[in-house]
Amino acid sequence: MRLMETLQAYLMDSGQVDALAVRQAQLACRPVADEDLKDESAAVTLLVLAALRKGSPRPDRDFLLAPLQAETVRGFAEARRAEDPAPSWESVFTDPARCGPYAAALERLLREPSRLAPLTGTVPAESGAPWPLLVVDPASRTAGFSRYWNAALALDTRVAGILHEPLSTVDKATAAQALKEVFEDQTILRDNARFHSRQIAAAALALRARFMVLSGGPGTGKTSVVLQVLRTLLRVYPHIQPDRIVLCAPTGRAKARLGQSVDNGLDELRKRGSAGGGPVQARDQGLRTCLRKTVYSLLGFGADGRPRYNRRNPLPYQVIVVDEASMVDLCSFAALLEAASPACRIILSGDMHQLPSVEAGAVLGDLTERFGDLAAEGYPTCGPECARWVAGVTKALAVDSGTGVPERTLVLSAPDGRARAGALADHTMILTHSYRSTREIVDLSALVNAGDSGAALAFIAGLGDRAAVGLAEGPASGEVTRWLAEHYTPEVIRELRALRGAEITGDESGRDLAAVAAAAQRVLAASCILTLVHHGPCGRVTVSSLADKLLRPQLDKEGRGRFFHGQPVILGANHHDLDLYNGDMGLVVRARDNSLRAVFPRAGTCSVQALDRLYGLESAFAMTVHKAQGSEFDRVLLVLPQDRSPLLSRQILYTALTRARQRVRILGTGALLAHAISVREKRPGGVSIR
Numbered sequence: 001m002r003l004m005e006t007l008q009a010y011l012m013d014s015g016q017v018d019a020l021a022v023r024q025a026q027l028a029c030r031p032v033a034d035e036d037l038k039d040e041s042a043a044v045t046l047l048v049l050a051a052l053r054k055g056s057p058r059p060d061r062d063f064l065l066a067p068l069q070a071e072t073v074r075g076f077a078e079a080r081r082a083e084d085p086a087p088s089w090e091s092v093f094t095d096p097a098r099c100g101p102y103a104a105a106l107e108r109l110l111r112e113p114s115r116l117a118p119l120t121g122t123v124p125a126e127s128g129a130p131w132p133l134l135v136v137d138p139a140s141r142t143a144g145f146s147r148y149w150n151a152a153l154a155l156d157t158r159v160a161g162i163l164h165e166p167l168s169t170v171d172k173a174t175a176a177q178a179l180k181e182v183f184e185d186q187t188i189l190r191d192n193a194r195f196h197s198r199q200i201a202a203a204a205l206a207l208r209a210r211f212m213v214l215s216g217g218p219g220t221g222k223t224s225v226v227l228q229v230l231r232t233l234l235r236v237y238p239h240i241q242p243d244r245i246v247l248c249a250p251t252g253r254a255k256a257r258l259g260q261s262v263d264n265g266l267d268e269l270r271k272r273g274s275a276g277g278g279p280v281q282a283r284d285q286g287l288r289t290c291l292r293k294t295v296y297s298l299l300g301f302g303a304d305g306r307p308r309y310n311r312r313n314p315l316p317y318q319v320i321v322v323d324e325a326s327m328v329d330l331c332s333f334a335a336l337l338e339a340a341s342p343a344c345r346i347i348l349s350g351d352m353h354q355l356p357s358v359e360a361g362a363v364l365g366d367l368t369e370r371f372g373d374l375a376a377e378g379y380p381t382c383g384p385e386c387a388r389w390v391a392g393v394t395k396a397l398a399v400d401s402g403t404g405v406p407e408r409t410l411v412l413s414a415p416d417g418r419a420r421a422g423a424l425a426d427h428t429m430i431l432t433h434s435y436r437s438t439r440e441i442v443d444l445s446a447l448v449n450a451g452d453s454g455a456a457l458a459f460i461a462g463l464g465d466r467a468a469v470g471l472a473e474g475p476a477s478g479e480v481t482r483w484l485a486e487h488y489t490p491e492v493i494r495e496l497r498a499l500r501g502a503e504i505t506g507d508e509s510g511r512d513l514a515a516v517a518a519a520a521q522r523v524l525a526a527s528c529i530l531t532l533v534h535h536g537p538c539g540r541v542t543v544s545s546l547a548d549k550l551l552r553p554q555l556d557k558e559g560r561g562r563f564f565h566g567q568p569v570i571l572g573a574n575h576h577d578l579d580l581y582n583g584d585m586g587l588v589v590r591a592r593d594n595s596l597r598a599v600f601p602r603a604g605t606c607s608v609q610a611l612d613r614l615y616g617l618e619s620a621f622a623m624t625v626h627k628a629q630g631s632e633f634d635r636v637l638l639v640l641p642q643d644r645s646p647l648l649s650r651q652i653l654y655t656a657l658t659r660a661r662q663r664v665r666i667l668g669t670g671a672l673l674a675h676a677i678s679v680r681e682k683r684p685g686g687v688s689i690r
Contacts, residue, residue, distance in 0.1 A: 004039045004046070007102065010089035011050055014076035016067055021049040028133060031118050040105045041116040047106065048134060048143055054646075057148035057330050057360040058685025061110060061141045065103055070094045075644055110141050123149070142685055148360055151334035152686060155363070158337040159211065160689050162346075163423035167208040167386065170236060175207055175393040178235035182228055183397055186281065188265040197399040199225045201410060202429040203232045204390045205382070210345050213325075213428045215352040215368055217445065218632060218658045219436025222349045223261035226321055227287070229347065230262075233319065234283045242286030245319040248293045250332070250357070252574050252581030254324040254630055259292040295322065295332050299339055309339035317344060324630060325350035330361025330686060352430070353449050355629060355655045356683065366687035370422055371430060375450065379430040380412045386426040387411035400433075422690050436632065436661050440468040448654050453674035460666075470665045471673065476538050476639055479667045480529065480546055483637045484621075487527040493554050495519055496566035500556075500590050504597060504608050517606035520587040520599045524568055527635040529622040530656050532647045538639050538667075540622045547621030556590065563611060563619075565590040569598055570623055573616030578609060583627060585620055625656045636660035640668030640676070648676040 004025075011017040029041040050067055051059035066072065073093040080087050092098045109115055113122045113136035120143075121132035131146040182203065183195055199221055206212050206229045214229075216222050226247075233240055247262065249255040266285055291298075298315070300308030309315045320340060322328060325348040328336075340346060348364060352371070356362035371379055382390065391407035399405065412418045418425050434442050440463060447456040460471050472479050499519055502512040529547070533539045548567070552559060555566035563569065567588040574581050586600040588611070598614060600607040611617065622639070638656045641648070653676045657664055666673060 004042045006089055006092055007043050007046055010073070010076075010087075010093060011046060011067065013080060013087055013089070014067075016050045017046060017053060021046065021053070025049060028119060029116075032116055037116055040108075041119050043102060044105055044109055044116070044143070045119070045134065047102075048145065052145065052148070052360055055356060055360050055362065055681075055683040056144075056685050057152055057683070058135075058137075058142045058144035060684050061106060063682070063684050064106060064143065068093055068099055068102055070096075072646075075646075079643055106143075109136060109143065110138055113138060123153075144685055148330060148685075151331045152361075152688075155330065155334040155337060155687055156689060158334075159367075159687065160423060162211040163427055163689065165210065167426060168210065170207045172389070172393050174236055175204065176396065178207075178232050179204060179394060179397060181235060182231045186269060186284075188224065188227065188268045190268070194398050194400040195228070196221070196431070196433045197394075197401060197405040197409070198429060198431050198433070199228070200394050200397055200399060201390050201405045202431070203229045204393055204405070205386070205426070205429050206345075206347065207232060207236050208386070208389070209427045210343075211427055212345075212347050213364070213367055213424065214347060214349045214431070215364070215428070216431030217351055217353065217434055217442075219434040219661075220431035221435060222351075222431060223258055223323065224265065225431070226258070226323070226347065226349055227262050227265040230287055230290075230319070230321070231284050233345070234287075240318050242283060243289040243291075244317050245287065245321070246291040246293060246298060246315075246317045247321050247323065248295050248298045249323040250295055250327040250329075251324070251583060251630075252294055252576065253583040254327070255292050255294050256579070256581060257630065258321070258323040259290075262287060262290065291317075295328060295336060299332075299335050307335050307339060310335070311338050313339075314341040315339045315344070317341070319345045319347070321347045321349065323349045326352065326354045326362070326364040327357050327629065328363060329357040329359030330363060331359070333361070333363045351658075353445075353651065353654050354658075355626060355651050356681070358626070360683070361686050362683045363687055365683075367424060367689070368428065368430075370420055370424065371428065372449075374412075374417075374420070375446070377413065378409055379432060380410055380417065381421060381425060381428040381430060382410040382412065383418050383425050384411050424689070437658065438468040438662055441657060441660055441664055444469050445654055445657050448650050448657065448677050451650060451677060451680065453677035456677055457670050457674060468663045470663075471670065472665055472667050473669055474667075476543065476667060477546060480543055480637070480639070481550065483527075483529065483665070484547055484550055487635065488551060488554075492523065492526075493566075496523065496555055500565055501592050502589055503592050504589060504599065505591050505593060505595070513606065513608070516589060516599055517601050520589075520606065521601040523587060524585050524601065525633060527637070528620075528628065528631075528633045528659070529637045529639060530625050530628055530659065531622055531639045532625060532641055532645060532652060534624065536641065538641045540624050543622035543639060544619040548619055551621070559590075559596075561596075563588050563596055563617075565596065568620040569617050570620035570627065571614065571616055572618055572627075575614065578607065578613070580607060580609070580614075582616070583630065585631070625652050625659075628659050629655060632659055632661055634661050635663040636665070638664060638666045638668075640666065640672050644672065644675055648672065649679045649681040650677050651681050653677065 025042045025045040028045045029038050032041045047064045077090040120134045135146050135149040136143045202225050247258050350364045352368035387407045387410040391405050395404035502516050531540045552564050556564035569586050571584045586598040589599050591597050596611050598609050636659050
């Protein structure tokens with residue numbers, strides 16, 4: 001078998017590339033004039049495509065050759081052998097002598113970037129000169145497609161330029177008064193609750209930093225802080241207009257959730273009469289006029305794939321807030337930063353430990369990675385002068401642990417603290433206190449992030465059977481059955497049955513609508529089963545099918561179709577005309593006219609839709625961790641795959657754990673769990689700001 005054909009068979013059989021990638025590699029090598037080099041060029045292109053599928057925009061040599069490591073090949077072969085005889089490519093890629101030509105081809109290219117011209121070459125020396133399809137950098141021993149290379153360079157330049165600007169000069173008395181109004185006199189919190197010192201510090205820092213990263217785990221109050229930041233900016237900067245602030249996110253669901261959080265906070269102000277006292281409070285309520293957009297729609301991408309807004313036609317906004325920033329890919333980030341006007345303030349909000357975007361790049365992770373080793377010190381992110389300023393303007397404020405923001409908790413320790421933080425010092429605030437998950441879940445998540453598998457396993461072993469965190473081994477079917485019996489109790493089944501025949505059709509003013517919405521919200525938020533993969537004995541499809549089989553007879557004996565009464569469902573596509581988005585969860589209800597309707601809970605109400613209007617609807621007794629990003633449940637069962645899947649990593653484990661508020665149970669072996677904790681997904685070649 002030829003060089004390209006063998007590699008193609010292996011990468012496709014192991015799921016590292018698809019048929020489209022193979023076709024792209026074949027087409028890309030056509031311009032190479034030397035027939036003897038066509039196979040070599042196609043093989044290199046295929047390796048770059050495999051790296052791109054794993055999220056790396058500018059992979060280095062080691063990342064490109066990682067799929068060819070003998071241990072990796074044996075793992076894929078073992079999984080394949082369960083269904084078929086030993087694959088023909090196993091012997092090739094586990095024998096260094098036979099695998100050598102692939103590494104040699106890449107080495108030759110890294111030494112001679114123009115070897116496969118016009119397919120390959122270096123970054124053009126002159127502005128405006130044509131780029132090769134594959135860019136090669138001998139110095140860093142990296143190669144990547146020009147589109148992503150160009151985006152990374154543009155993002156490096158744009159962000160570095162903003163970060164190296166001096167911090168804004170703000171009058172201390174003005175800042176202190178604004179913070180007092182927002183966090184004390186006109187707080188959005190109920191029952192005399194107080195904000196955490198770092199939440200207040202984030203608003204203070206945003207007054208001086210034109211580019212700011214707000215990071216924190218689930219339940220640390222990021223979306224609430226976003227509203228407080230915006231209210232503070234409106235008080236200190238009179239020229240900022242609420243209708244020139246845009247709230248955006250990578251998905252429609254995340255965009256809607258951020259907008260709802262802002263509206264809920266403003267509703268709380270209005271209920272307590274805080275909005276009727278003058279022009280400043282009126283400006284607060286003006287935040288309802290903030291545009292809410294996905295990043296894609298904000299930039300106005302056309303049919304040709306080009307954004308409407310760019311450097312020559314900048315966005316007309318004074319403040320851009322990007323929520324769930326960990327899910328934004330490299331090219332979208334680059335386009336957004338290019339389209340932002342020179343004076344625009346940019347706030348990125350997200351969880352730096354969460355799974356990165358599905359597309360190439362991990363911009364939030366690249367920006368915040370430098371703070372990872374500062375966890376033991378409490379995540380300080382400010383230089384002495386900035387920390388002193390923040391402490392000074394907040395010293396009179398009541399916080400949840402006393403008064404004022406302690407300077408010592410923010411300042412980067414000498415002599416190397418600021419050097420470790422780099423240009424992101426004074427531009428980052430990491431929220432550390434979770435108001436949502438139980439202490440055991442928070443502590444285990446911290447051990448996972450630290451990569452300490454031994455301590456994590458010991459921590460779980462030291463907890464009792466009824467603890468908030470547990471590890472179970474055994475067949476997936478048995479544990480899933482027990483989990484469903486535990487959470488779909490006779491009381492829950494009776495509650496779901498009682499919804500049958502509800503009056504919910506028509507104009508959404510049916511008399512049973514409120515009760516159905518409340519019940520759906522309770523059921524959907526109570527528990528969920530999460531998987532890493534879609535297929536296989538531990539995959540989403542298998543687990544959901546088992547749940548359907550077990551619960552259908554109890555909930556809807558007459559149901560014969562794909563959907564039945566009482567079944568949780570999730571959308572896999574956006575329905576902009578219905579204000580429903582990919583990832584929205586609902587409950588199937590058999591209405592009074594015997595038709596099945598999907599009920600999607602909203603704040604205080606719900607959206608009711610006929611099933612035939614919804615494409616991409618799936619059963620949601622189980623869902624993948626990727627799909628669950630941004631969701632939260634009281635209790636979570638995490639089903640690990642049976643073998644060492646390439647998906648196993650500490651990021652996916654952390655994301656799954658932090659979906660749970662009260663309890664999480666992990667189905668899998670201790671060895672698999674330890675392996676996941678030890679593996680940190682890396683995407684070399686992204687943002688590299690110093």
